Amino acid sequence: MGLSKFKKGDMVKIISGKDKGKTGKVLKTIPDKDRLVIEKINLIKKHKRPDQKSKGGILEKEGSVHVSQVGLLCGKCNTAVRIRNKKLEDGNKVRICAKCGDVINVG
Numbered sequence: 001m002g003l004s005k006f007k008k009g010d011m012v013k014i015i016s017g018k019d020k021g022k023t024g025k026v027l028k029t030i031p032d033k034d035r036l037v038i039e040k041i042n043l044i045k046k047h048k049r050p051d052q053k054s055k056g057g058i059l060e061k062e063g064s065v066h067v068s069q070v071g072l073l074c075g076k077c078n079t080a081v082r083i084r085n086k087k088l089e090d091g092n093k094v095r096i097c098a099k100c101g102d103v104i105n106v107g
C-alpha cells in the first residue's frame with residue numbers, strides 16, 4: 001500500500017520512529033516521494049535570522065514522514081488499522097477499517 005490510502009485531513013498514527021505513538025492530521029501529501037507532512041509530527045527547528053520583517057529566532061516546522069511509518073487512525077478502534085477499500089453501489093469508494101468494519105471518515 002502506498003500513499004494513495006492517505007488523504008489530506010486524515011487522522012493518522014505514527015507507528016515507528018521517534019514520534020511513534022503520536023497522532024496527528026495529514027497536512028500535505030507528497031506523492032512522488034511517498035511522504036506525508038503531519039501536524040506537529042517530526043518537528044524540525046529552524047533558526048531564522050533577523051531581517052527587516054521579523055526579529056528572527058527559532059521556528060518549528062513539520063518535516064515529512066515516510067508512509068511506511070504511518071497508519072490510518074480508526075476513531076472507533078482508537079489505533080492505527082489496516083484499511084480495506086469498498087465500492088458502494090453508487091460507484092463511490094470508501095475506506096473501511098479492517099478491524100471493526102467502520103467507515104473511516106475524512107477529517
Ligand SMILES: [Zn+2]
Binds near residue numbers: 077078097098102
Ligand atoms: Zn476500527
